[in-house]
Amino acid sequence: MPLDLSSQTPDEALLVLFANGDEAAARALTLRLTPRVMAHAFRLLGNRAEAEDVTQEAMLKLWRVAAEWRQGEAKVTTWLYRVVANLCTDRLRRSGRIAALEDAGDPVDETQSAAETMQNRSRADALQDALTLLPERQRQAVVLRHIEELSNPEIADIMDLSVEAVESLIARGKRALSAELQARKDELGYSK
Amino acid sequence: MTKKYDDDFELDSLFEAARNTPQEPSSELLVAIQAQALQVQQSQQQNEPTPRSRHRIAEIFESLGGWPSLAGLSTAALAGIWIGMAPPETVALTAQTLFDPSATDDLFEFSDDTVFAFLEETF
Numbered sequence: 001m002p003l004d005l006s007s008q009t010p011d012e013a014l015l016v017l018f019a020n021g022d023e024a025a026a027r028a029l030t031l032r033l034t035p036r037v038m039a040h041a042f043r044l045l046g047n048r049a050e051a052e053d054v055t056q057e058a059m060l061k062l063w064r065v066a067a068e069w070r071q072g073e074a075k076v077t078t079w080l081y082r083v084v085a086n087l088c089t090d091r092l093r094r095s096g097r098i099a100a101l102e103d104a105g106d107p108v109d110e111t112q113s114a115a116e117t118m119q120n121r122s123r124a125d126a127l128q129d130a131l132t133l134l135p136e137r138q139r140q141a142v143v144l145r146h147i148e149e150l151s152n153p154e155i156a157d158i159m160d161l162s163v164e165a166v167e168s169l170i171a172r173g174k175r176a177l178s179a180e181l182q183a184r185k186d187e188l189g190y191s192k
Numbered sequence: 193m194t195k196k197y198d199d200d201f202e203l204d205s206l207f208e209a210a211r212n213t214p215q216e217p218s219s220e221l222l223v224a225i226q227a228q229a230l231q232v233q234q235s236q237q238q239n240e241p242t243p244r245s246r247h248r249i250a251e252i253f254e255s256l257g258g259w260p261s262l263a264g265l266s267t268a269a270l271a272g273i274w275i276g277m278a279p280p281e282t283v284a285l286t287a288q289t290l291f292d293p294s295a296t297d298d299l300f301e302f303s304d305d306t307v308f309a310f311l312e313e314t315f
């Protein structure tokens with residue numbers, strides 16, 4: 001009987017199937033998790049080529065840990081966000097710089113008009129510019145809360161902080177973003 | 193107050209724009225990651241002992257008392273070997289007394305008379 005590896009199968013169950021040698025689970029996990037890992041790595045690094053390297057490293061770590069994965073201890077995505085953050089931090093510290101924005105491909109969304117797509121892109125780029133200026137931990141907290149849309153307790157778990165510390169990081173991060181983006185209001189289509 | 197509302201609103205729409213334009217992985221990256229997955233999967237299936245066999249060995253080890261028991265057993269075995277190779281004087285004397293083949297003295301001496309006397313008293 002073919003296994004149903006639809007989007008309703010939890011990541012943790014797929015990982016157990018993967019560890020038992022199920023190739024369909026390997027495919028399903030690759031297609032489901034790689035885009036999330038890639039998007040998150042890019043938001044933390046601001047560089048597409050580096051984000052791809054980090055994505056590959058993080059996914060390789062996941063495959064290797066699968067055989068020892070203990071169900072119920074952590075969500076796969078929580079574990080991955082933590083691994084991605086650590087890999088990105090290592091890269092940023094090694095190079096001692098804030099990554100430049102380049103090589104950003106333009107994904108096409110057919111439901112949007114060309115003008116909307118352009119505006120979305122320019123707004124997303126402006127936000128990414130401002131994000132890369134934030135201190136690392138503030139950036140990570142803001143991205144996890146407002147782009148990945150995780151709850152504060154989940155973020156606290158990923159970042160190994162208290163919920164109060166996460167709230168404080170997010171508040172400071174958003175204040176800094178507002179201040180940074182204030183000058184670009186007109187350019188981004190917010191003029192009154 | 194109005195300013196804060198405006199700032200929050202604008203940030204929210206920027207976050208929304210970022211969510212709507214994620215960096216998608218290239219097809220080459222997806223292929224590479226899936227190939228790595230299958231490679232890791234195959235090597236783990238071929239090289240590692242089955243979880244069941246590892247589990248059984250661990251069960252036997254635990255049933256023997258684990259590491260503390262193994263340490264005690266090793267100490268006792270070493271002490272036995274040492275005493276066998278170089279016995280202390282008291283141990284050698286005791287061993288000679290108890291196990292010397294020429295030492296066959298009975299603890300009680302039974303003559304025919306005492307045996308008959310004992311049987312008569314009993315019956």
